Amino acid sequence: MDKFSKLRGKFGNKSFFFITTDIKRAIGLEDIIPDFHIICSNYDPLIPVLRNKGTRIYCLEELKGKKADHTNNSGLLISDESVEKYIRKNSSDRPYIVYFKPSLIIDRIISAKKYISVGNTLALNNRFENKINMALILKKIRPDYIQEFAVGKFNDLDFTDTLRQFGLPLVVQFGHGWAGRTTFFIESEDGFIKLKKQFPHTTVKITANITGFTLLNNCCIYRDNILVSPPAIQIDGINKLSVSKSVTCGRSWPVQNLTGDLILQIYRISRDIGRIMSDSGYRGYFGVDFLVEISSGRLFLSEVNARLTASSAFFSLLEMGLDHIPLLAFHYASFLSIDLPVSGHPFISIHKDKSVSGSQVIIRRKDTINSMNIKKFGEYRIIGKSARLLNTDYAPQRLKKNRFIFLPRINGYGSEFARIESKDKALKKPGELAGWVKNLLEG
Numbered sequence: 001m002d003k004f005s006k007l008r009g010k011f012g013n014k015s016f017f018f019i020t021t022d023i024k025r026a027i028g029l030e031d032i033i034p035d036f037h038i039i040c041s042n043y044d045p046l047i048p049v050l051r052n053k054g055t056r057i058y059c060l061e062e063l064k065g066k067k068a069d070h071t072n073n074s075g076l077l078i079s080d081e082s083v084e085k086y087i088r089k090n091s092s093d094r095p096y097i098v099y100f101k102p103s104l105i106i107d108r109i110i111s112a113k114k115y116i117s118v119g120n121t122l123a124l125n126n127r128f129e130n131k132i133n134m135a136l137i138l139k140k141i142r143p144d145y146i147q148e149f150a151v152g153k154f155n156d157l158d159f160t161d162t163l164r165q166f167g168l169p170l171v172v173q174f175g176h177g178w179a180g181r182t183t184f185f186i187e188s189e190d191g192f193i194k195l196k197k198q199f200p201h202t203t204v205k206i207t208a209n210i211t212g213f214t215l216l217n218n219c220c221i222y223r224d225n226i227l228v229s230p231p232a233i234q235i236d237g238i239n240k241l242s243v244s245k246s247v248t249c250g251r252s253w254p255v256q257n258l259t260g261d262l263i264l265q266i267y268r269i270s271r272d273i274g275r276i277m278s279d280s281g282y283r284g285y286f287g288v289d290f291l292v293e294i295s296s297g298r299l300f301l302s303e304v305n306a307r308l309t310a311s312s313a314f315f316s317l318l319e320m321g322l323d324h325i326p327l328l329a330f331h332y333a334s335f336l337s338i339d340l341p342v343s344g345h346p347f348i349s350i351h352k353d354k355s356v357s358g359s360q361v362i363i364r365r366k367d368t369i370n371s372m373n374i375k376k377f378g379e380y381r382i383i384g385k386s387a388r389l390l391n392t393d394y395a396p397q398r399l400k401k402n403r404f405i406f407l408p409r410i411n412g413y414g415s416e417f418a419r420i421e422s423k424d425k426a427l428k429k430p431g432e433l434a435g436w437v438k439n440l441l442e443g
Contacts, residue, residue, distance in 0.1 A: 003323055008032055010338045015091045016118070018098040019078045023047060023057065024407070024419075025100045025308070028316030028328045030055045037090060041077050043410055045377040049394045058086050075105025084113070098332070101125070101307045118335045120306065124282050128306035130175040132205050137276065138301055145269060145301045147207045155200040159192045166208040173205045183246040185209065212293040213430035214302060215255060218315055219270050220285050222330040225342050226274035228267050229327060230356055231255050232311065234289070237431045240441050242364040250419070251311050252359040252426040253318070265299050266290060273304060284331040285312060294430075311360065314396060314421060318358045321397030358396065359426035361437055362419045369408075369417040371443045379405050385439040399423045402436075 011033045018026035021041040030036050030050065038050075043061045051057055060080065077083060078097070087095050097115045099106055102122040110117045128134055132151055139146045150162060154172075162170055172195060174182035186192045214234035220227045235241070235250035242249050270288045277286065287309035289302040308331070309315075316326035325340060333340050363369055373387075374380065379394075380387040382402040396405055404422035420426075420440065428434050433441070 004032055004320070007325060007329060007340075008034060010333070010340065011035075011336075013092050014096055014336070015093065016096045016098055016332075017087055017090075019074045019083075019106070020100055021072055021074060021077065023050070023059075025313055026098075028313040028326060029332065032329065033332075035092060037086075039077065039083055039086065041072060045408060045410070046394060049377070049392060056090075058083070073103065074099050074101070075103040075109075078106055078109050087115075096336070116335075118284075118332055119308075120282055120284065124277075124280065125306045127280065128277055128282065128286070128304050131173050131303050132175045132203060134304050135205060138273070141272065141276070142269060142301065145265075145299060147210070147300050150206045152203065153200070154196045154202050154204050157196075157204070157206065159189050162192075162206050163189075166206065169209045171207045171209050173207075174199075174202055175205075185246065210291055210293050210300065211295065212291050212300075215258075215266065215290045215292060216251060216287055216309070216311070217266065217270060218285065218287050218309055218312060218327055219274055220327045220330045220334070221274050221278045221283050222334045222340070222342065224278075226271045226278070227327055227330060227342075228270045228274075229315070231258070231263070231266050231290070233427060233430060235359075235361060235426060235433075238433060240365065240368055240433070240438075241362065247364060247415075248310070249362045249364060250360040250426065253315075253356045256425070259297075262292070262297070262299060269299075269301065277304075277306065282306065283334040285309065285327065287311075314358065314360050315356075317395075317397040318356050318423075322355060357423055357425075358399075359422050359424060360419055361421075361426050361433075363417050363441070364415050366417055368441055372441060373443045374406050374440065375408065377406060377408055379403060382436055387440065396421045396423070404440075 013035060015035045016033050017037045017039055019039050020026045023038055023040045023044045023046055026038045037056045037058065039058045041060050043059055047057055047059055060077065063082065095115050096118050097110055098118040102120055102125040104122050107121050135146060135149060150157065150165065168187060170186040170192065172184045172186055184195055186195065214236065215231040216234055217231045218229040230253065232251040232253045233255045234248055235252060236248050237245040238249060273288060285308050287305040291300045291302045312328055316328040319326040330340060376389065378392045379390045380403065381390050394405060399422060401424060404420050406418065406420055408418045409416050420437065424436065425434055426437050
Protein backbone atom coordinates (compact mmCIF):
# COMPACT_ATOMS: atom_id res chain seq x y z
CA MET A 1 0.00 0.00 0.00
CA ASP A 2 1.57 3.33 -1.06
CA LYS A 3 1.53 6.50 1.00
CA PHE A 4 -1.41 8.04 -0.93
CA SER A 5 -3.66 4.98 -1.13
CA LYS A 6 -6.11 6.32 1.47
CA LEU A 7 -6.33 9.62 -0.38
CA ARG A 8 -6.93 7.74 -3.64
CA GLY A 9 -9.84 5.90 -2.07
CA LYS A 10 -11.54 9.18 -1.14
CA PHE A 11 -12.27 9.92 -4.81
CA GLY A 12 -13.80 6.49 -5.48
CA ASN A 13 -15.17 5.90 -8.98
CA LYS A 14 -16.07 9.50 -9.80
CA SER A 15 -14.98 10.60 -13.28
CA PHE A 16 -12.92 13.81 -13.52
CA PHE A 17 -12.11 15.71 -16.71
CA PHE A 18 -9.59 18.55 -16.58
CA ILE A 19 -10.28 20.92 -19.50
CA THR A 20 -7.20 22.92 -20.52
CA THR A 21 -5.37 24.40 -23.47
CA ASP A 22 -2.04 23.47 -21.84
CA ILE A 23 -1.57 20.02 -20.35
CA LYS A 24 0.97 21.26 -17.79
CA ARG A 25 -1.84 23.08 -15.99
CA ALA A 26 -3.75 19.84 -15.41
CA ILE A 27 -1.15 17.66 -13.74
CA GLY A 28 -0.70 17.08 -10.03
CA LEU A 29 -3.40 14.57 -9.08
CA GLU A 30 -3.33 12.23 -12.10
CA ASP A 31 -1.73 9.50 -9.94
CA ILE A 32 -4.15 10.12 -7.05
CA ILE A 33 -7.59 10.18 -8.69
CA PRO A 34 -8.45 6.74 -10.12
CA ASP A 35 -10.73 7.96 -12.92
CA PHE A 36 -8.92 11.07 -14.14
CA HIS A 37 -8.83 12.43 -17.70
CA ILE A 38 -7.04 15.40 -19.25
CA ILE A 39 -8.67 17.06 -22.25
CA CYS A 40 -6.26 19.50 -23.90
CA SER A 41 -6.13 21.59 -27.04
CA ASN A 42 -2.46 21.61 -27.89
CA TYR A 43 0.09 18.87 -28.35
CA ASP A 44 2.97 18.85 -25.88
CA PRO A 45 6.03 16.57 -25.57
CA LEU A 46 4.78 15.74 -22.08
CA ILE A 47 1.73 13.92 -23.46
CA PRO A 48 3.42 10.60 -24.44
CA VAL A 49 5.39 10.64 -21.17
CA LEU A 50 2.21 10.89 -19.09
CA ARG A 51 0.41 8.33 -21.23
CA ASN A 52 3.20 5.84 -20.60
CA LYS A 53 2.42 6.25 -16.90
CA GLY A 54 -1.26 5.53 -17.47
CA THR A 55 -2.73 9.03 -17.65
CA ARG A 56 -5.72 9.24 -19.99
CA ILE A 57 -5.33 12.20 -22.34
CA TYR A 58 -7.60 13.43 -25.12
CA CYS A 59 -5.66 15.93 -27.26
CA LEU A 60 -7.66 17.77 -29.90
CA GLU A 61 -4.63 18.79 -31.94
CA GLU A 62 -3.62 15.14 -32.33
CA LEU A 63 -7.04 14.37 -33.79
CA LYS A 64 -7.75 17.49 -35.81
CA GLY A 65 -4.35 19.02 -36.51
CA LYS A 66 -4.62 22.71 -37.40
CA LYS A 67 -8.40 22.48 -37.11
CA ALA A 68 -7.84 22.67 -33.36
CA ASP A 69 -6.54 26.23 -33.63
CA HIS A 70 -9.94 27.62 -32.68
CA THR A 71 -9.71 25.92 -29.28
CA ASN A 72 -7.05 28.15 -27.77
CA ASN A 73 -9.25 28.73 -24.75
CA SER A 74 -10.90 26.20 -22.47
CA GLY A 75 -14.42 27.48 -23.13
CA LEU A 76 -14.16 26.70 -26.84
CA LEU A 77 -12.49 23.38 -26.04
CA ILE A 78 -15.31 22.15 -23.81
CA SER A 79 -17.79 23.29 -26.46
CA ASP A 80 -16.28 21.00 -29.11
CA GLU A 81 -18.65 18.21 -30.14
CA SER A 82 -15.94 15.53 -30.03
CA VAL A 83 -15.01 16.59 -26.49
CA GLU A 84 -18.60 16.19 -25.34
CA LYS A 85 -18.69 12.70 -26.86
CA TYR A 86 -15.47 11.76 -25.08
CA ILE A 87 -16.80 12.99 -21.73
CA ARG A 88 -20.09 11.10 -22.10
CA LYS A 89 -18.38 7.92 -23.25
CA ASN A 90 -15.92 7.90 -20.34
CA SER A 91 -18.16 8.99 -17.46
CA SER A 92 -19.23 6.48 -14.85
CA ASP A 93 -21.99 8.87 -13.75
CA ARG A 94 -22.31 12.66 -13.93
CA PRO A 95 -18.87 13.95 -14.96
CA TYR A 96 -16.84 16.32 -12.77
CA ILE A 97 -15.33 19.16 -14.80
CA VAL A 98 -12.09 20.80 -13.62
CA TYR A 99 -10.64 23.92 -15.22
CA PHE A 100 -7.77 26.32 -14.70
CA LYS A 101 -9.67 29.58 -15.00
CA PRO A 102 -13.45 30.18 -15.10
CA SER A 103 -15.23 31.57 -18.14
CA LEU A 104 -18.81 32.34 -19.10
CA ILE A 105 -18.78 29.58 -21.72
CA ILE A 106 -17.58 27.00 -19.18
CA ASP A 107 -20.30 28.07 -16.73
CA ARG A 108 -22.96 27.76 -19.43
CA ILE A 109 -21.79 24.39 -20.74
CA ILE A 110 -21.59 22.88 -17.26
CA SER A 111 -25.12 24.07 -16.51
CA ALA A 112 -26.58 23.03 -19.87
CA LYS A 113 -24.96 19.57 -19.92
CA LYS A 114 -25.63 18.97 -16.21
CA TYR A 115 -21.95 18.42 -15.46
CA ILE A 116 -20.60 18.98 -11.95
CA SER A 117 -18.17 21.87 -11.55
CA VAL A 118 -14.88 21.58 -9.65
CA GLY A 119 -14.22 25.29 -9.65
CA ASN A 120 -15.84 28.65 -8.97
CA THR A 121 -18.00 30.65 -11.35
CA LEU A 122 -16.79 33.52 -13.50
CA ALA A 123 -18.79 35.94 -11.35
CA LEU A 124 -16.86 34.94 -8.21
CA ASN A 125 -13.58 34.99 -10.10
CA ASN A 126 -14.25 38.50 -11.42
CA ARG A 127 -15.12 39.82 -8.00
CA PHE A 128 -11.71 38.95 -6.58
CA GLU A 129 -9.28 38.57 -9.49
CA ASN A 130 -10.04 41.91 -11.08
CA LYS A 131 -7.12 44.02 -9.85
CA ILE A 132 -9.24 47.14 -9.58
CA ASN A 133 -12.14 45.51 -7.75
CA MET A 134 -9.81 43.78 -5.33
CA ALA A 135 -7.82 46.96 -4.61
CA LEU A 136 -11.04 48.72 -3.64
CA ILE A 137 -12.08 45.82 -1.41
CA LEU A 138 -8.71 45.48 0.29
CA LYS A 139 -8.35 49.21 0.85
CA LYS A 140 -11.27 48.95 3.27
CA ILE A 141 -9.85 46.08 5.33
CA ARG A 142 -6.06 46.33 4.92
CA PRO A 143 -5.32 49.95 3.92
CA ASP A 144 -1.82 49.78 5.41
CA TYR A 145 -0.83 47.16 2.80
CA ILE A 146 -2.31 48.88 -0.25
CA GLN A 147 -0.40 51.35 -2.41
CA GLU A 148 -2.06 54.70 -3.03
CA PHE A 149 -3.77 54.47 -6.41
CA ALA A 150 -5.97 56.28 -8.90
CA VAL A 151 -8.76 54.49 -10.78
CA GLY A 152 -10.78 55.60 -13.78
CA LYS A 153 -11.39 55.25 -17.48
CA PHE A 154 -8.08 55.91 -19.14
CA ASN A 155 -9.53 58.73 -21.25
CA ASP A 156 -10.59 60.59 -18.09
CA LEU A 157 -7.18 60.47 -16.40
CA ASP A 158 -4.79 63.36 -16.85
CA PHE A 159 -1.05 62.87 -17.15
CA THR A 160 -0.14 66.01 -15.20
CA ASP A 161 -2.38 65.06 -12.29
CA THR A 162 -1.07 61.49 -12.08
CA LEU A 163 2.52 62.69 -12.45
CA ARG A 164 2.03 65.10 -9.55
CA GLN A 165 0.52 62.33 -7.44
CA PHE A 166 2.86 59.43 -8.24
CA GLY A 167 5.92 60.61 -10.16
CA LEU A 168 7.71 58.66 -12.89
CA PRO A 169 7.66 55.92 -13.86
CA LEU A 170 3.91 55.39 -13.59
CA VAL A 171 2.55 51.85 -13.30
CA VAL A 172 -0.67 51.35 -15.28
CA GLN A 173 -2.65 48.15 -14.77
CA PHE A 174 -5.81 46.80 -16.36
CA GLY A 175 -8.35 44.86 -14.33
CA HIS A 176 -7.43 41.54 -15.95
CA GLY A 177 -4.29 40.12 -17.46
CA TRP A 178 -2.07 37.05 -17.52
CA ALA A 179 1.55 36.82 -16.33
CA GLY A 180 1.93 40.60 -16.15
CA ARG A 181 0.99 41.32 -19.76
CA THR A 182 -1.44 44.13 -18.85
CA THR A 183 0.97 45.97 -16.56
CA PHE A 184 2.73 48.91 -18.20
CA PHE A 185 5.57 51.09 -16.95
CA ILE A 186 5.15 54.62 -18.29
CA GLU A 187 8.35 56.66 -18.49
CA SER A 188 7.07 59.83 -20.21
CA GLU A 189 4.01 61.84 -21.23
CA ASP A 190 4.34 60.49 -24.77
CA GLY A 191 4.15 56.94 -23.46
CA PHE A 192 1.09 57.83 -21.38
CA ILE A 193 -0.72 59.41 -24.33
CA LYS A 194 0.15 56.54 -26.67
CA LEU A 195 -1.26 53.92 -24.30
CA LYS A 196 -4.35 56.04 -23.63
CA LYS A 197 -5.08 56.26 -27.36
CA GLN A 198 -4.91 52.46 -27.60
CA PHE A 199 -7.27 51.87 -24.64
CA PRO A 200 -9.29 55.09 -24.08
CA HIS A 201 -12.35 53.37 -22.58
CA THR A 202 -10.51 50.82 -20.44
CA THR A 203 -10.74 51.27 -16.68
CA VAL A 204 -7.22 51.30 -15.28
CA LYS A 205 -5.42 51.54 -11.97
CA ILE A 206 -2.38 53.83 -11.71
CA THR A 207 0.22 53.68 -8.95
CA ALA A 208 3.77 54.80 -8.28
CA ASN A 209 6.55 52.40 -9.21
CA ILE A 210 8.11 50.56 -6.28
CA THR A 211 11.58 49.10 -6.57
CA GLY A 212 11.16 45.68 -5.09
CA PHE A 213 10.42 42.03 -5.74
CA THR A 214 7.26 39.95 -5.87
CA LEU A 215 6.36 37.11 -3.52
CA LEU A 216 3.46 34.75 -4.12
CA ASN A 217 1.77 31.88 -2.38
CA ASN A 218 -0.85 29.20 -2.91
CA CYS A 219 -3.88 29.02 -0.66
CA CYS A 220 -7.01 26.92 -0.40
CA ILE A 221 -10.39 27.44 1.24
CA TYR A 222 -11.46 24.05 2.52
CA ARG A 223 -14.62 24.14 4.61
CA ASP A 224 -13.85 26.55 7.48
CA ASN A 225 -10.10 26.37 6.96
CA ILE A 226 -7.82 28.75 5.08
CA LEU A 227 -4.70 26.78 4.15
CA VAL A 228 -1.72 28.99 3.30
CA SER A 229 1.54 27.81 1.76
CA PRO A 230 5.01 29.23 2.33
CA PRO A 231 5.79 32.03 -0.14
CA ALA A 232 7.81 31.74 -3.32
CA ILE A 233 9.73 34.50 -5.06
CA GLN A 234 8.53 35.43 -8.53
CA ILE A 235 11.05 35.36 -11.36
CA ASP A 236 10.75 38.51 -13.49
CA GLY A 237 12.74 41.46 -14.75
CA ILE A 238 15.39 39.20 -16.35
CA ASN A 239 16.15 40.17 -19.94
CA LYS A 240 17.36 36.69 -20.94
CA LEU A 241 13.89 35.31 -20.19
CA SER A 242 11.61 38.07 -21.48
CA VAL A 243 11.92 41.45 -23.18
CA SER A 244 9.30 42.85 -20.79
CA LYS A 245 10.31 43.34 -17.16
CA SER A 246 6.68 43.01 -16.00
CA VAL A 247 6.09 39.53 -17.46
CA THR A 248 6.27 36.62 -15.02
CA CYS A 249 8.90 34.01 -15.91
CA GLY A 250 8.58 31.53 -13.08
CA ARG A 251 8.90 31.16 -9.34
CA SER A 252 11.24 29.62 -6.78
CA TRP A 253 10.84 28.16 -3.25
CA PRO A 254 11.92 28.83 -0.56
CA VAL A 255 12.51 32.58 -0.35
CA GLN A 256 15.86 33.30 1.21
CA ASN A 257 16.43 35.81 4.04
CA LEU A 258 12.80 36.69 4.79
CA THR A 259 12.21 37.78 8.36
CA GLY A 260 9.78 35.82 10.49
CA ASP A 261 7.68 38.98 10.87
CA LEU A 262 7.32 39.40 7.11
CA ILE A 263 6.34 35.76 6.67
CA LEU A 264 3.77 36.14 9.45
CA GLN A 265 2.31 39.23 7.74
CA ILE A 266 1.95 37.26 4.50
CA TYR A 267 0.21 34.44 6.32
CA ARG A 268 -2.22 36.72 8.17
CA ILE A 269 -3.13 38.78 5.11
CA SER A 270 -3.68 35.64 3.02
CA ARG A 271 -5.92 34.25 5.74
CA ASP A 272 -7.93 37.49 5.93
CA ILE A 273 -8.40 37.53 2.15
CA GLY A 274 -9.49 33.90 2.29
CA ARG A 275 -12.12 34.75 4.90
CA ILE A 276 -13.57 37.50 2.70
CA MET A 277 -13.68 35.14 -0.28
CA SER A 278 -15.19 32.32 1.77
CA ASP A 279 -17.94 34.61 3.10
CA SER A 280 -18.90 35.29 -0.54
CA GLY A 281 -19.21 31.58 -1.30
CA TYR A 282 -15.79 31.07 -2.88
CA ARG A 283 -14.22 27.63 -2.39
CA GLY A 284 -10.93 25.99 -3.19
CA TYR A 285 -7.67 27.28 -4.60
CA PHE A 286 -6.46 30.87 -4.83
CA GLY A 287 -3.15 32.71 -4.74
CA VAL A 288 -1.94 36.05 -3.43
CA ASP A 289 0.87 38.19 -4.85
CA PHE A 290 2.84 40.61 -2.68
CA LEU A 291 5.41 43.29 -3.44
CA VAL A 292 8.31 43.89 -1.05
CA GLU A 293 9.96 47.30 -1.26
CA ILE A 294 13.72 46.80 -1.14
CA SER A 295 14.62 50.10 0.54
CA SER A 296 12.17 49.80 3.43
CA GLY A 297 11.26 46.10 3.55
CA ARG A 298 7.61 47.17 3.54
CA LEU A 299 5.04 44.67 2.26
CA PHE A 300 2.31 45.63 -0.22
CA LEU A 301 -0.58 43.57 -1.55
CA SER A 302 -0.32 43.25 -5.31
CA GLU A 303 -3.16 41.02 -6.54
CA VAL A 304 -5.31 37.97 -5.88
CA ASN A 305 -5.59 35.05 -8.31
CA ALA A 306 -9.05 33.64 -7.67
CA ARG A 307 -8.49 30.27 -9.38
CA LEU A 308 -5.84 27.63 -9.74
CA THR A 309 -2.51 29.41 -9.99
CA ALA A 310 0.28 29.17 -12.55
CA SER A 311 2.28 27.17 -10.03
CA SER A 312 -0.48 24.92 -8.63
CA ALA A 313 0.43 21.83 -10.69
CA PHE A 314 4.18 21.96 -10.08
CA PHE A 315 3.70 22.92 -6.43
CA SER A 316 1.43 19.89 -5.94
CA LEU A 317 4.21 17.58 -7.09
CA LEU A 318 6.69 19.23 -4.72
CA GLU A 319 4.22 18.74 -1.86
CA MET A 320 3.73 15.09 -2.71
CA GLY A 321 7.48 14.61 -2.80
CA LEU A 322 7.40 15.55 0.90
CA ASP A 323 4.49 13.14 1.60
CA HIS A 324 2.08 16.06 2.08
CA ILE A 325 -1.51 15.97 0.94
CA PRO A 326 -1.32 18.65 -1.76
CA LEU A 327 -3.40 21.81 -1.58
CA LEU A 328 -4.78 20.78 -4.96
CA ALA A 329 -6.44 17.74 -3.34
CA PHE A 330 -8.15 20.07 -0.87
CA HIS A 331 -9.37 22.13 -3.84
CA TYR A 332 -11.08 19.09 -5.36
CA ALA A 333 -12.36 17.97 -1.96
CA SER A 334 -13.94 21.36 -1.26
CA PHE A 335 -16.35 20.82 -4.16
CA LEU A 336 -17.09 17.16 -3.43
CA SER A 337 -17.69 17.16 0.34
CA ILE A 338 -14.72 14.82 0.77
CA ASP A 339 -13.21 14.52 4.26
CA LEU A 340 -9.47 15.15 4.33
CA PRO A 341 -7.31 15.42 7.47
CA VAL A 342 -6.78 19.13 8.07
CA SER A 343 -5.34 19.02 11.58
CA GLY A 344 -1.97 17.74 10.47
CA HIS A 345 -1.63 19.84 7.33
CA PRO A 346 1.75 21.61 7.31
CA PHE A 347 0.41 24.87 5.89
CA ILE A 348 -2.20 25.71 8.51
CA SER A 349 0.66 27.37 10.35
CA ILE A 350 3.60 28.75 8.41
CA HIS A 351 5.95 27.68 11.20
CA LYS A 352 5.33 23.94 10.82
CA ASP A 353 7.04 23.33 7.50
CA LYS A 354 9.39 25.41 5.38
CA SER A 355 10.98 22.56 3.46
CA VAL A 356 9.23 22.94 0.09
CA SER A 357 12.01 23.51 -2.40
CA GLY A 358 11.84 23.88 -6.16
CA SER A 359 11.99 26.25 -9.12
CA GLN A 360 10.24 26.84 -12.43
CA VAL A 361 11.99 29.04 -14.98
CA ILE A 362 9.94 30.00 -18.05
CA ILE A 363 11.75 31.07 -21.20
CA ARG A 364 9.75 33.52 -23.31
CA ARG A 365 12.46 34.61 -25.77
CA LYS A 366 12.98 32.65 -28.97
CA ASP A 367 16.55 33.91 -29.37
CA THR A 368 17.41 32.53 -25.93
CA ILE A 369 16.05 29.11 -26.88
CA ASN A 370 17.93 29.19 -30.18
CA SER A 371 21.23 29.86 -28.40
CA MET A 372 20.82 27.01 -25.91
CA ASN A 373 22.53 23.66 -26.41
CA ILE A 374 19.62 21.79 -24.82
CA LYS A 375 16.71 21.16 -27.16
CA LYS A 376 15.02 17.90 -26.16
CA PHE A 377 12.58 17.11 -23.39
CA GLY A 378 14.03 15.16 -20.50
CA GLU A 379 15.74 15.04 -17.13
CA TYR A 380 19.31 16.33 -17.18
CA ARG A 381 22.25 16.29 -14.82
CA ILE A 382 24.39 19.42 -14.48
CA ILE A 383 28.06 18.73 -15.17
CA GLY A 384 30.14 21.85 -14.82
CA LYS A 385 28.72 24.43 -17.22
CA SER A 386 26.97 21.84 -19.37
CA ALA A 387 24.28 19.18 -18.87
CA ARG A 388 23.81 15.53 -19.79
CA LEU A 389 20.49 13.88 -20.64
CA LEU A 390 19.63 11.13 -18.15
CA ASN A 391 16.14 10.01 -19.15
CA THR A 392 12.84 11.17 -20.62
CA ASP A 393 10.78 10.79 -17.46
CA TYR A 394 8.78 13.55 -15.77
CA ALA A 395 8.91 13.41 -11.96
CA PRO A 396 10.02 16.75 -10.49
CA GLN A 397 9.11 15.51 -7.01
CA ARG A 398 11.93 12.95 -7.26
CA LEU A 399 14.63 15.22 -8.67
CA LYS A 400 18.00 15.20 -6.94
CA LYS A 401 20.42 18.05 -6.46
CA ASN A 402 22.07 19.37 -9.65
CA ARG A 403 19.36 17.92 -11.85
CA PHE A 404 16.55 19.55 -13.81
CA ILE A 405 13.80 18.80 -16.31
CA PHE A 406 13.71 20.67 -19.61
CA LEU A 407 10.24 21.05 -21.16
CA PRO A 408 10.21 22.57 -24.66
CA ARG A 409 6.97 23.89 -26.06
CA ILE A 410 5.89 23.40 -29.63
CA ASN A 411 5.85 26.70 -31.58
CA GLY A 412 6.05 28.80 -28.44
CA TYR A 413 2.29 28.70 -27.83
CA GLY A 414 1.25 31.23 -25.18
CA SER A 415 4.56 33.14 -25.55
CA GLU A 416 6.37 30.32 -23.75
CA PHE A 417 9.14 28.50 -25.61
CA ALA A 418 10.34 26.23 -22.79
CA ARG A 419 10.60 25.84 -19.05
CA ILE A 420 13.18 24.46 -16.67
CA GLU A 421 12.06 22.72 -13.48
CA SER A 422 14.39 21.84 -10.62
CA LYS A 423 14.57 21.26 -6.88
CA ASP A 424 17.44 23.79 -6.74
CA LYS A 425 17.18 27.57 -6.31
CA ALA A 426 16.84 29.43 -9.60
CA LEU A 427 17.75 32.87 -8.24
CA LYS A 428 20.93 34.14 -6.64
CA LYS A 429 18.95 37.18 -5.50
CA PRO A 430 15.83 38.99 -6.76
CA GLY A 431 16.28 39.74 -10.45
CA GLU A 432 19.46 37.67 -10.83
CA LEU A 433 19.53 34.06 -11.98
CA ALA A 434 21.61 31.45 -10.20
CA GLY A 435 24.81 30.46 -11.97
CA TRP A 436 23.57 27.06 -13.14
CA VAL A 437 20.57 28.65 -14.90
CA LYS A 438 22.75 31.32 -16.51
CA ASN A 439 25.05 28.63 -17.87
CA LEU A 440 22.13 26.75 -19.44
CA LEU A 441 20.69 29.86 -21.10
CA GLU A 442 24.01 30.98 -22.50
CA GLY A 443 24.64 27.66 -24.28
